[in-house]
Amino acid sequence: MGKTLELEHVSKFYPGVVALDDVSFSIEEGQVHALMGENGAGKSTLIKVISGAIKPEMGNIVIEGKHFTSLTPGLSKEMGIGVIYQEFNLVPTMSVVENIFLGEKIGNQIMPNFGEMHRKAQEIFAEFGVAIDTDAMVSELTPGKQQLVEIAKTLTRNVKLIIMDEPSASISVADVQTLFRIIGQLRKKGVTIIYISHRMEEVFEIADAVSIMRDGKYVGTKAMREVSRKDLITMMVGRELNESYPVRPQEAGGCVLEVEHLFGNGDRDISFSLRKGEILGIAGLVGAGRTELAKVIYGAEKLDRGKIKVNGKEIKIRSPHDAIVAGIGYIPEDRKNEGAFLEFPIDWNISIMSLPRLSKGMVVAVKKIDELANQFQKMLGIKTPTIKQYVKNLSGGNQQKVVVAKTLATNSNIIIFDEPTRGIDVGAKQEIYQLMNELIKKGISIIMISSEMEELIGMSDRIIVMHEGTVQGELQKEDFSQNKILEYASGL
């Protein structure tokens, strides 16, 4: 079989960072080829070189025997390459069909043939076996469907290679299955796929081969059937990593948070309690109302009815500020829209929630902020040459760490983690788990919302399962099982 794509000695530099360091490797035609590596290893940068979004400083890109020193987005498209970026590139206020044919019209320029466009779009979705209204506005679709629109966008041309940068990070479990089915279909049609993910199970499920990157360097390529999970991790991290859920002495104390008959933000009659030094997991399918619940407790959405008690005392939380004062912190799941200030530096981001403490009077104490930011950079392993770096220039996983640091810096006693390990690499996941345990040791209590069943089971002391805006069941540690959780989550 031929090679769809070859890279020869490709390097890309940013100030203080070698994002790609003399990378050479090739992708076989018709394969699903996984690309793995830690946060900041250079995966997204590599993709951008192939898509023509950025120009490498050195090296060649070879597509079907043609050599390029760099590509442009137009050229890359013309060569049959389609890319789905880590952050979606759809216009939310336009319809599905308009997005799919954005920039390339069927019919002539003045009178585009909309009927034909709709027909083609519907044809693509029919082939996928999914129902999407081509007239619907993109902002009304679930993230999973938005992603299918992204894929459809690449299919309007004769595409040979589709690159997906962490496609599974922001969609539901069911949508991941649909995605995999479609990847299978595309592969059968001879389309090559590069698939980036931090989730090991996924890669083992769909990839034929995997290439590993570390610190901007290419480490190696393996056929999927000849590697183990452990081998992969060692290649990624550069040393052996013990992948397990760290144990902690179990000694939960008294109740720190009690929620009684809470109504609001679409959730109904929710009651539960959280004890000191405990991790309470919240399981449920996407749309079960978990984030909605967290936002009500955090004061970001209105509480219609019910009581919230902290340390036995009922308190009124009318705004996130009230919640923070009461010692409740929330780490949002939507990094780009709710978590990070992308246009500002790391230290600015980490300190923004804790400024009164880091100021003398009203004047911000720059030294204290530096100290705090440096401390968190070390603690969470945020990969950057300087804490003055703009957050938008960080890799996805490192942005996530900044968002986590921002809330941790408030010194809350109760912290709600909403999908804390989304887009984070294996090593960093372990670090976040360790960090949770350390927080617990300090007497902090944690609520963890997660769609990763394994992590919930591994980390929680207790799990409540939500379904359609209400609590469906509660599981004690000795009763944890994926089946039980799934049963409750689907409302059985």
Next chain:
Amino acid sequence: MKTNKKFNTGEFLRNNMAWVLLVVCCIIFAFISPNFFSLINIINILNQNAYIIITALGISFIMMAGEVDISVGFAISLNGVIVALLMTKLGIPSFLGVIISIVLGIVIGLVNMLVAYKLKLQLFMATVGTTTIFQGLAFVMTQSKTISDLPVAFKAIGQGYIGPMPIPVLIAIILFIMVSFILNKTYIGRYVFAIGGNVEAARLAGINVFGMKIFIASIAGFMTGVGAIILSARLGSVTANMGTGLEFTIITAVLLGGVSVRGGEGKISGVVAGVLILAILSNGMQLARLDVYYQFVAKGIIMLAAIGFDVFQLNRKKKATIKVPVTEELTK
């Protein structure tokens, strides 16, 4: 590690665009008119534009928080008219006139903000409405006549000197220092940027977004009040047309200064440079005896260029590869 220790000229130019442009303008006019660089002329230009600088400082707050206010022109007219009527018709003393003007400025700012909040509109849309109301009120109150004979003490604020320094310039300098301090040194300033950068993230970070907007509207209103005082006092008389078109001059100046219409960034010193660029250009065109309507055309072009540049910068930034300050630390 590869490091780039070279001084990055492009980066410098981009960050200090307004000052670079100002210097270019100055050099050109120094050639045209030999008196341009005299101290007297410079102080003169500053004096004539002090009220614009002051008002622009206030509008910058609003634009850094990601909003646009187009009502300042008639807000200043209305403010000047009311205070002038109170002083000339009711004989209110000058110091009370000053206080009323400032309070009125703040009230008008708050009205704009609250209208936007209650109707869930962008401030821009709300001020499209309120500016027409302010205009109407100002004309009704003056019946399209000029109100002259302002009290001497009041006029002194716009026409007096302390040493060689005109009082308006002095006030502008003090307010500039105050605003720079708030924006660059205090956490309130960071909250303003945070709201401009990402409102939802700011809200979830526990920042009281509504409270901050009230604060921003008050500061901007305060500046408008001071601007109105200085303008009426300097002119010595007041008309309902006094502030016409000021809003566009100010928005252009603020954009030229590097504050983005999308908020979240910008340097306050650039705004001063922005005002001065426009001032010097119109000054120069007067020297060249161009009809005043040509000046409108020129201002319009500059405004488009400023907005265009703003968008251009944004696009560049999206693609920008180099954005880290190049420091020693990077070599580690």
